[in-house]
Amino acid sequence: MTMNAASYSSVVSHSAFRSLDTKLSPSSSGIPSLIRVTCHSDCNKSTSQASLLLCRSSNNGWKVMLGGTSSWDTLPRRNLIGQTSYSVSTTTYGGVAIESPSHIAEEKVGVLLLNLGGPETLNDVQPFLFNLFADPDIIRLPRLFQFLQRPLAKLISVLRAPKSKEGYAAIGGGSPLRKITDDQALALKDALDAKGLSSNVYIGMRYWYPFTEEAVHQIKRDGITRLVVLPLYPQFSISTTGSSIRVLQHMFREDASLSKLPVSIISSWYQRQGYIKSMADLIEKELQSFSEPKEAMIFFSAHGVPVSYVEDAGDPYRDQMEECIYLIMQELKARGINNEHTLAYQSRVGPVQWLKPYTDETLVELGQKGVRSLLAVPVSFVSEHIETLEEIDMEYRELALESGIKNWARVPALGLTPSFITDLADAVIEALPSAKALYASTSTSEEEHDPLRYLVKMFFGSILAFILFLSPRMITAFRNLI
Numbered sequence: 001m002t003m004n005a006a007s008y009s010s011v012v013s014h015s016a017f018r019s020l021d022t023k024l025s026p027s028s029s030g031i032p033s034l035i036r037v038t039c040h041s042d043c044n045k046s047t048s049q050a051s052l053l054l055c056r057s058s059n060n061g062w063k064v065m066l067g068g069t070s071s072w073d074t075l076p077r078r079n080l081i082g083q084t085s086y087s088v089s090t091t092t093y094g095g096v097a098i099e100s101p102s103h104i105a106e107e108k109v110g111v112l113l114l115n116l117g118g119p120e121t122l123n124d125v126q127p128f129l130f131n132l133f134a135d136p137d138i139i140r141l142p143r144l145f146q147f148l149q150r151p152l153a154k155l156i157s158v159l160r161a162p163k164s165k166e167g168y169a170a171i172g173g174g175s176p177l178r179k180i181t182d183d184q185a186l187a188l189k190d191a192l193d194a195k196g197l198s199s200n201v202y203i204g205m206r207y208w209y210p211f212t213e214e215a216v217h218q219i220k221r222d223g224i225t226r227l228v229v230l231p232l233y234p235q236f237s238i239s240t241t242g243s244s245i246r247v248l249q250h251m252f253r254e255d256a257s258l259s260k261l262p263v264s265i266i267s268s269w270y271q272r273q274g275y276i277k278s279m280a281d282l283i284e285k286e287l288q289s290f291s292e293p294k295e296a297m298i299f300f301s302a303h304g305v306p307v308s309y310v311e312d313a314g315d316p317y318r319d320q321m322e323e324c325i326y327l328i329m330q331e332l333k334a335r336g337i338n339n340e341h342t343l344a345y346q347s348r349v350g351p352v353q354w355l356k357p358y359t360d361e362t363l364v365e366l367g368q369k370g371v372r373s374l375l376a377v378p379v380s381f382v383s384e385h386i387e388t389l390e391e392i393d394m395e396y397r398e399l400a401l402e403s404g405i406k407n408w409a410r411v412p413a414l415g416l417t418p419s420f421i422t423d424l425a426d427a428v429i430e431a432l433p434s435a436k437a438l439y440a441s442t443s444t445s446e447e448e449h450d451p452l453r454y455l456v457k458m459f460f461g462s463i464l465a466f467i468l469f470l471s472p473r474m475i476t477a478f479r480n481l482i
């Protein structure tokens with residue numbers, strides 16, 4: 001089947017997908033670039049629904065995607081299994097419905113960008129740090145000690161604030177994250193518009209304004225009918241994407257209308273071709289700033305997480321990071337760039353073991369081993385922030401130069417790079433068909449509702465906490481935090 005001439009508009013009901021095209025007829029309403037096909041199946045008295053998205057390809061034909069996969073296929077080879085009925089609506093997403101059957105309401109598409117957030121002024125630093133350390137996905141206390149989360153967060157944030165303020169003061173008195181994320185949201189909206197998908201793009205920050213909670217309230221007020229959640233972290237970590245998703249799950253579970261809203265979460269996207277190629281472009285370009293580009297070592301520096309996240313809690317972050325670096329290097333090799341490379345982890349906080357090797361120790365070792373040219377590549381985040389502008393550009397640069405490295409450069413964060421924004425837009429479009437209600441029933445244990453159990457836990461927890469606070473290990477821990 002080929003649909004490469006104009007647009008088609010029809011609503012059909014069939015028992016086999018291959019007969020779909022025969023009922024499609026050209027529309028007078030213009031050429032849609034996106035068409036949704038919804039399949040309703042009545043099996044065992046339960047009705048299920050699956051959607052696929054047809055998108056105009058560059059050669060004026062149509063490409064089909066199913067269930068949010070990133071693989072593109074052509075229509076004739078796609079085979080839907082099962083005897084089902086299909087209703088086809090040539091609805092352009094986000095607004096202009098060319099023709100829709102009654103059961104497919106006009107979609108109002110929302111895209112929620114998740115990010116960390118950062119203090120905008122020096123006065124924001126301590127409350128921002130409080131929000132960060134009050135997150136049980138950042139300081140993971142054993143269940144028994146969880147009631148200490150907020151007092152501990154208060155203490156750590158007050159102790160750490162002076163050091164953090166110095167860092168933010170060095171980069172102009174606040175985090176650039178909000179402005180950059182605002183610009184990325186606008187650029188993404190434009191890229192989606194250009195692909196025929198009109199949408200509202202929202203920003204939900206985890207620890208500072210605009211908070212995720214505010215964004216969700218706005219999504220509800222705006223009557224969004226289909227939502228794609230796109231964390232601005234390429235790799236998944238419990239401490240970043242995981243934490244933000246937890247906030248969403250909590251809100252969606254508590255709200256009857258939100259619990260029914262079809263949502264698609266793109267939990268990681270480091271393996272996308274568009275992202276990998278965009279990173280490779282930046283690296284290739286920055287290598288040219290060295291007098292001997294081939295001699296420069298490519299030094300990937302990722303934000304660390306405590307080892308226990310990966311080894312005990314099953315955080316896929318390290319695996320995804322390693323795969324991401326592999327893919328970027330493969331892309332560079334395909335371009336004839338065969339520089340040496342290494343990966344290290346930066347920004348550790350507190351007394352526990354973090355992912356190794358550590359960036360600072362690795363820089364010293366490389367200097368001692370005779371590496372003279374080094375290209376730093378921040379790889380866990382797509383905006384400039386305190387850890388690129390202060391930690392890498394100031395602290396690590398100085399350390400590298402002291403350690404014998406003579407030539408230093410850093411790849412900028414992706415920011416508004418057009419190929420990157422276009423790829424994010426593609427990721428959103430590909431995720432749309434798989435949106436489904438987020439709410440999954442979580443059984444609240446009896447324990448949580450038993451006041452006696454709670455009191456006993458509080459009592460023994462307090463005694464243990466008191467003993468722990470006086471232990472030498474805890475005292476060292478606090479020294480490391482500030």
Ligand SMILES: C=CC1=C(C)c2cc3[nH]c(cc4nc(cc5[nH]c(cc1n2)c(C)c5CCC(=O)O)C(CCC(=O)O)=C4C)c(C)c3C=C
Binds near residue numbers: 119349384
């Ligand atoms: C992928 C990115 C990030 C991971 C993983 C991550 C884990 C993580 N972070 C902390 C503690 C702090 N992070 C801070 C700032 C900060 N963290 C990230 C990203 C990741 N964090 C970003 C982008 C930023 C900067 C925001 C900005 O304002 O520009 C800070 C505050 C700054 C400072 O005082 O150093 C802390 C503290 C932990 C404990 C953790 C994993 C458990």
Ligand SMILES: [Fe+2]
Binds near residue numbers: 303347
């Ligand atoms: Fe962090």
